[in-house]
Amino acid sequence: MNIMQKEIALANSPIIFEDDFLSNDLNENWNVKSGEWEVKDGWCYGKHRDNSPGMIISKRGFPGDVIVEFEAQNVLPSDHDINLMWNGSWNDSINKRGEAYVAGLQGWWEGKVGIEKSPDYKLNAGTPLFCYDPGRKYHIMAGSINGHCFIFVDGKLALEVTDPTPIDNIKNDKVGFEAYCSHIKIAKVRIRQVKWKERQLKYTPDF
Numbered sequence: 251m252n253i254m255q256k257e258i259a260l261a262n263s264p265i266i267f268e269d270d271f272l273s274n275d276l277n278e279n280w281n282v283k284s285g286e287w288e289v290k291d292g293w294c295y296g297k298h299r300d301n302s303p304g305m306i307i308s309k310r311g312f313p314g315d316v317i318v319e320f321e322a323q324n325v326l327p328s329d330h331d332i333n334l335m336w337n338g339s340w341n342d343s344i345n346k347r348g349e350a351y352v353a354g355l356q357g358w359w360e361g362k363v364g365i366e367k368s369p370d371y372k373l374n375a376g377t378p379l380f381c382y383d384p385g386r387k388y389h390i391m392a393g394s395i396n397g398h399c400f401i402f403v404d405g406k407l408a409l410e411v412t413d414p415t416p417i418d419n420i421k422n423d424k425v426g427f428e429a430y431c432s433h434i435k436i437a438k439v440r441i442r443q444v445k446w447k448e449r450q451l452k453y454t455p456d457f
Contacts, residue, residue, distance in 0.1 A: 251391075253400050253410050257449045258317070260391075263442040266312060267425075269294075270438055280306040283340060285429055293437050295325065296429035303333070303347060304429040307340055311423035315444040317393035318425055321437045322355075328433035329384035330356040335368070335426045336393055337419040349422045353392040353401045353409075356382045357430060363408045365392075365399045367417070375411035394419075395444055 251258040269279050276282070276289045285304020286297045298304020322332045331354060338350030350368040358364045364376035380403065392401040397416025401408050427436055 251402060251407075252449065253395075253398065253407065254412075255448060255451060256395060256398065256446050258395075259445045259447065260317075260442070262445045263317060264445075265440050266316075266443055267308075267310065267441040268439065271436075276306070279309055281309055282306050283345070283426075293435040294427070294439075295433075295435045296427060297325075297433045298429040299431060301431050305335075305347065305426050307335075307338070307424050307426040312336075312425055312441050312443075313420045313423040315393065315395045315419065316425070317391055317442040317444055319389075319391045319438075319440040319442065320427075321387055321389055322434060323387040324356075324384055325433040325435055326385045330361065331428070331430040331432035332388070332390070332434045332436075333357060333428035333430055334390070334392060335424075335428065337417045337422050338368070338424040338426055339422040340424065341369070347426075349417050350424075350426075351394055351399050351413075351417065352428070353399070354428070354430075355380070355388065355390070355403065356384075363401060363403070365401060365409055365411050367413060373411070373413055375409060377409055380408050393442075393444060395446055 333354030335350040339348035341348040362376035367373035397413035400410040
């Protein structure tokens with residue numbers, strides 16, 4: 251897995267958390283903050299009708315640079331917004347997400363793959379070029395290395411962006427999933443601690 255100037259060694263990135271949702275006990279690992287969530291037959295279903303995040307957030311913290319890996323799809327006829335967060339927090343006083351990186355498929359109102367930074371949303375990146383197929387199951391991996399955020403879909407890099415003021419990922423260490431006015435289901439969640447090395451990129455003149 252390659253991003254700008256970095257090679258992510260996925261095989262050497264240890265799995266620090268797994269949830270296959272086979273126990274049918276959502277509350278074992280997750281707190282429901284908003285929306286309707288339930289576990290059934292190895293899937294975690296999330297539904298939220300409002301134009302706001304319907305969220306579950308991990309009970310455990312996962313500090314440092316992490317990758318969140320999972321399978322997901324829309325529950326038709328819903329056809330947008332499969333979202334996740336990492337390096338995150340929740341502001342209980344206002345019952346909203348605090349600092350966090352957020353990434354997702356078919357969101358941002360116009361069918362984009364995107365990455366953003368909560369809560370001020372001054373860092374945004376998105377593209378409509380990913381060909382999304384509603385109802386199809388996707389394998390998603392998203393995370394960051396010192397603020398260098400990325401999302402891979404079915405093994406291919408879909409988007410990356412670098413944050414000049416990275417989140418304090420020791421203080422903000424929660425992972426979560428979000429249905430934004432959508433109906434989604436997720437499965438086979440893994441969280442990895444990122445191992446990576448630098449790679450040199452340069453052009454060789456071909457003219």
